[in-house]
Amino acid sequence: MSTPRTGRAPGATAVLHVAPTVVEWLERIDGVAHLGRAVPAGTSPAEIVAAVVLARREAGGRTKRVVLALADALAPDRILQLPSDLSRKDLRSILERKAVALLHERISADAEEPTALFHAWAGGQVCERDGDHTSWHLVAMDEEFLTKLSLALRDRNFRVERVAALQLAPLALASASTGNTGEPVLYVVTHDERMDVGLIVEDHVLTRRSMEGNPATNTTVATGLFHEVRGIAGFWRKQSRGDQIRQVVLIGLPTDRAQLIASAIGGVLPDAKVSLLPDPEAESADAEELRGRATILSAARTLGPLSPNLAFRLPPRRVSVGLAALLCGLLAFVLGTRVEHHLIAALGDLQGDNLAMTTQATELRTVHTRLEVVESDAAELRQVLERTARVGTFAPPLRPLLTESLAALPENAVFDSIRLFDSGDRDYRLEVQGSVHGSAGSVLRGMRSLRDYLGRSSHLSEVDVTLSDRLPEDRNASQAFLVTAHCRETSP
Amino acid sequence: MKSVGNLRRRRLNRATALLTPVLVASLCTVGVIAPPAITFQGARASHALLSSEVRALAHSVSRLAEIEEEGGADRILAATERLRRLIPKETPELELHGVVRAAAQLAGVRLQALFLGDHQDVGLPRIEGDYVGRRVVRISAECTPDSFVRFVENLRSVGLPVSVTDLSLARSGSAGATFLVETSLSLFEHTTPPRTESEDIEL
Numbered sequence: 074m075s076t077p078r079t080g081r082a083p084g085a086t087a088v089l090h091v092a093p094t095v096v097e098w099l100e101r102i103d104g105v106a107h108l109g110r111a112v113p114a115g116t117s118p119a120e121i122v123a124a125v126v127l128a129r130r131e132a133g134g135r136t137k138r139v140v141l142a143l144a145d146a147l148a149p150d151r152i153l154q155l156p157s158d159l160s161r162k163d164l165r166s167i168l169e170r171k172a173v174a175l176l177h178e179r180i181s182a183d184a185e186e187p188t189a190l191f192h193a194w195a196g197g198q199v200c201e202r203d204g205d206h207t208s209w210h211l212v213a214m215d216e217e218f219l220t221k222l223s224l225a226l227r228d229r230n231f232r233v234e235r236v237a238a239l240q241l242a243p244l245a246l247a248s249a250s251t252g253n254t255g256e257p258v259l260y261v262v263t264h265d266e267r268m269d270v271g272l273i274v275e276d277h278v279l280t281r282r283s284m285e286g287n288p289a290t291n292t293t294v295a296t297g298l299f300h301e302v303r304g305i306a307g308f309w310r311k312q313s314r315g316d317q318i319r320q321v322v323l324i325g326l327p328t329d330r331a332q333l334i335a336s337a338i339g340g341v342l343p344d345a346k347v348s349l350l351p352d353p354e355a356e357s358a359d360a361e362e363l364r365g366r367a368t369i370l371s372a373a374r375t376l377g378p379l380s381p382n383l384a385f386r387l388p389p390r391r392v393s394v395g396l397a398a399l400l401c402g403l404l405a406f407v408l409g410t411r412v413e414h415h416l417i418a419a420l421g422d423l424q425g426d427n428l429a430m431t432t433q434a435t436e437l438r439t440v441h442t443r444l445e446v447v448e449s450d451a452a453e454l455r456q457v458l459e460r461t462a463r464v465g466t467f468a469p470p471l472r473p474l475l476t477e478s479l480a481a482l483p484e485n486a487v488f489d490s491i492r493l494f495d496s497g498d499r500d501y502r503l504e505v506q507g508s509v510h511g512s513a514g515s516v517l518r519g520m521r522s523l524r525d526y527l528g529r530s531s532h533l534s535e536v537d538v539t540l541s542d543r544l545p546e547d548r549n550a551s552q553a554f555l556v557t558a559h560c561r562e563t564s565p
Numbered sequence: 566m567k568s569v570g571n572l573r574r575r576r577l578n579r580a581t582a583l584l585t586p587v588l589v590a591s592l593c594t595v596g597v598i599a600p601p602a603i604t605f606q607g608a609r610a611s612h613a614l615l616s617s618e619v620r621a622l623a624h625s626v627s628r629l630a631e632i633e634e635e636g637g638a639d640r641i642l643a644a645t646e647r648l649r650r651l652i653p654k655e656t657p658e659l660e661l662h663g664v665v666r667a668a669a670q671l672a673g674v675r676l677q678a679l680f681l682g683d684h685q686d687v688g689l690p691r692i693e694g695d696y697v698g699r700r701v702v703r704i705s706a707e708c709t710p711d712s713f714v715r716f717v718e719n720l721r722s723v724g725l726p727v728s729v730t731d732l733s734l735a736r737s738g739s740a741g742a743t744f745l746v747e748t749s750l751s752l753f754e755h756t757t758p759p760r761t762e763s764e765d766i767e768l
Contacts, residue, residue, distance in 0.1 A: 168569055169571065191571060193568065195568075383572060386572075389582040398590070408594055423609065426612060434622065437625065437626065438622065443629060444625045447638040450641045450642055456690055456692045457649055458648055460689050464728075468729050469729075471729045488736075491710070493731065
């Protein structure tokens with residue numbers, strides 16, 4: 074049940090008034106108000122709904138969309154003064170406790186503490202008293218009872234569009250009829266055997282009083298009413314420091330007596346404009362005896378600050394949940410089956426591929442193992458080859474050194490000794506000692522030729538030829554020479 | 566206008582109530598699909614792993630084929646064996662004496678002294694426990710340079726890979742054709758590796 078908080082209910086909506094002792098169904102059919110009444114056999118929701126069916130039948134109702142108007146006994150309200158500086162959490166807690174207390178006091182004094190649904194509102198400058206208190210208007214409802222009642226109505230296919238407290242609905246109507254100007258409005262709502270009198274200022278009930286009886290039929294009650302009106306006017310003068318009440322709205326009086334009572338109240342409040350709802354002078358197709366009651370019940374269709382929508386949330390229908398579950402289950406089953414089918418088919422293909430690849434991989438692993446062996450053999454070959462090659466590098470080449478050195482000697486030279494030795498860190502050094510004879514020119518030529526020849530050798534480097542410093546006295550005498558060179562390591 | 570109430574918050578939200586079966590159904594669907602989906606994921610992972618392995622191993626096939634084209638594994642083994650045989654096994658000292666003397670005699674080298682040293686480690690790599698060491702052979706002799714060269718070649722021709730690491734030739738007389746030779750020959754052989762310090766400690 075979720076509806077707007079203000080405005081009027083759609084035209085095709087009936088008003089269902091539920092009280093512990095009576096159920097009323099008001100529906101406008103072709104512009105004419107039809108009212109049906111039934112007395113419930115008991116106070117249980119099922120018995121009340123049975124009475125609703127009867128009342129609707131009596132009214133000749135066609136729609137099943139209703140505004141549920143709860144009687145004062147089912148949705149009691151109270152005006153509370155609470156400190157203005159309360160936190161929202163504390164305020165909610167206090168109001169909830171007050172609502173429970175209100176229900177306990179008004180509905181089920183003997184029963185266990187009920188669970189309360191509540192709605193409270195505050196507003197208007199007059200609500201602030203000395204700045205430290207706020208006036209709150211609280212409406213409370215028994216959650217368990219209303220839930221059961223709403224579920225029972227829903228089970229009979231009644232659709233509750235709104236919920237209103239019937240004692241507050243005419244107040245909204247009174248305020249609306251004066252143009253919602255915020256000026257003080259004195260209202261008188263006449264029910265069959267009860268009368269509510271009060272003062273509304275800026276959409277807030279400032280004071281109110283309920284009296285038993287009907288002023289239209291009981292002069293004592295009418296006298297009491299005038300007395301009460303006078304009291305409220307005095308209260309307002311005092312409250313507003315001399316201001317007068319200028320608006321009076323009388324709701325629900327029978328048309329034949331309404332003018333009389335209006336004139337009497339006009340006498341009590343000479344400055345006030347007295348309005349009547351329904352207007353006796355307005356044309357209406359409604360039956361004369363129904364007009365007052367129809368106006369009060371129809372007021373439940375009007376939402377406003379004084380008559381909020383008290384609709385609350387109900388659990389979803391079991392059928393809806395069941396259908397949703399069935400639909401989802403079916404969808405899940407179909408989807409799951411299809412996906413599973415595809416998955417299993419794909420899995421079969423994949424497992425086939427995997428089997429083939431496993432076989433292939435096994436064969437390839439054998440090949441790989443063979444390759445590893447062969448590569449290991451090849452690595453060993455490389456190592457052996459390298460080692461064999463290194464064996465030959467531990468000494469300089471003998472034959473080329475000796476043959477080259479000896480072949481390079483010029484004809485006029487003889488060698489006396491040859492030394493080949495490791496001068497450190499495998500750096501081989503060659504030394505050839507000998508003597509040369511002849512003229513100085515031929516000696517020099519011969520030694521230069523020797524140096525050049527050995528210098529071209531691929532096995533020698535840093536070739537140096539030195540002659541002894543002492544020159545021979547005889548030109549044919551021999552002169553000592555020394556050839557030194559470094560040897561490169563190569564294969565033997 | 567301020568208002569406070571509990572009309573809107575007490576009850577289970579209708580949308581929540583309707584969404585619950587949707588959620589439950591979705592979970593059921595997931596529950597039904599999950600086992601084959603998990604198996605499928607596992608199979609996909611195996612497939613990826615096998616594919617990767619097959620791709621990697623396919624390279625082995627082509628590599629082995631290349632090797633086979635180049636003569637194959639047998640040729641590698643044969644070449645390795647031949648190379649190994651280029652370096653002889655350890656020759657007994659008595660036999661080595663005989664071989665050196667015979668090579669000298671054939672080359673016209675008159676040996677004056679022959680000394681066989683122990684094996685030395687020269688850092689050649691060990692391959693499959695196969696160790697090659699160097700034995701130093703010191704020789705004093707009298708010969709011509711040519712005959713000394715022949716002597717060395719004679720030794721090589723009988724399969725002894727020798728290197729001349731130190732040589733001194735000095736003419737034996739002022740006009741003589743022969744020389745006194747002092748030389749060190751390095752003979753490389755397969756032999757038992759020398760003990761390491763750690764092995765000594767273990768013993």
